[in-house]
Amino acid sequence: MLYRKASLFFREKFNAKVYRVAVDAGFTCPNRDGTLARGGCIFCDEEGARASYVNPHIPIREQVLSGIEKLRESYGAEKFIVYFQAYSNTYAPLERLKELYGEGLSASKNIVGISISTRPDLVSNSVLDVLSELQEKYFVMLELGVQSFNYRVLRKSRRFHLPSDSIDAILRAKKRGLHVIAHMIFGLFDELEPEIIDGGRILSLLGVDGIKIHNLYVVKGTDLEKLYERGKIKVYENPEEYAQLVVRFLENIRPDMVIHRLQGFASKRRLRAPLWTSDKHIIPNLVEKIMKEKGTFQGKFYRYRD
Ligand code: SF4
Known part of the structure; x- marks a missing residue:
């Protein structure tokens, strides 16, 4: 095994072809509504990382069913995980969260789990307890936008949370047995490769179960685009260079960590740079090729063993 692919992990766990079905429950986020800031993180566009097929104006149940x-037609998917993806999906009163999560989960008998994507500073113990209770019937994943363990990088990215917020959220979620997935961005500002790779070791030591790796990419109309045009930020223009970094990262994390994603994705319509980000398969293919060639x-x- 070159690396632990999420598709295989799900196949082993559910004995079926499992896909996430993304929904947009109409949440916002404290980085957009003025609570922490307005304008959002530097890399986030108005669509808030929503899947292209999702329409936030229709009820959750209908979003799930369509x-x-x-997913059945395109990929032959058999079982589903409801994925609360866009913006911060724990950012509402507890009763409202329970209602929304319940609506998504009850939409089909083929739903086996739920995945909640949010910021590390938005997971109170009460929210975690709600998710923990759902584990009696469902597989529950908590996706945290960790992005980096570097304070300077987080501040420049306008995240307005600390590395310690991520550590705190991960530890409390792990205490409740949730499947924790960390989202990391490679190439934020001038973060050095050893810092990026050490982030993977930290996630490993904290017991994080899975990871979604994204390359920094520039979406049209964002402040990041302005910085890019002025030559103030760099992205991995060469996919080979990024894939090499991903391989070195994978070599340094826990072998059992589930790899849910290796690159970011944006449609050609929205994307400014690097243009290869509109091809979802380019990095998985390159990573596989490099790993086979290196025999890695x-x-x-990964040096830290129990
Ligand atoms: S990336 Fe997440 S936290 Fe940042 S502005 Fe977008 S939705 Fe909000």
Whole structure:
């Protein structure tokens, strides 16, 4: 095994082809509504990382059902995980969260789990307890936008949370047995490669179960685009260079960590740079090729063992 792919993890766990079905429950986020800031994180566009097929103006149940239909037709998906993806999906009163999560989960008998994407500073113990209770019937994943463990990088990215917020959220979620997935962005400002790779070791040591790796990419109309045009930020223009970094990262994390994603994705319509980000397969293919050529595998250089 080169690395632990999420598709195989789900196949082993559910003995079926499992896909996430994304919904937009109409949440906002404290980085947009003025609570922490306005304008959002520097890399976030108005669409708030929403899947292109999602329409936030229709009820959750309908979003789930139409998403399931599309995933069945396109990929032969058999079981589903409701994915509360856009913006911060724990950012509402507790009773409202319970209602929304319940609506998504009850939409189809083929739903086996739920995945909640949010900021590390938006997971109170009460929210975690709600998610923990759902584990009696469902597989529950908590996706945290950690992005970096570097204070300077987080501040320049206008995240307005600290590395310690991420550590705190991960530890409390792990205490409740949730499947924790960290989102990391490679290439934020001038974060050095050893810092990026050490982030993977930190996630490993904290017991994080899975990871979604994104390359920094520039979406049209964002402040990041202005910085890019002025030559103030760089992105991995060469996919090979980024894939090499991903391989070194994989070599340094726990071998059992589930790899849910290796690159970011944006449609050609929205994307400014790097243009290869509109091809979802380019990095998985390159990573596989490089790993085979190097004879390497996930966790090869992970030194911390129980
Ligand atoms: S990335 Fe997340 S936290 Fe940042 S502005 Fe977008 S939705 Fe808000």
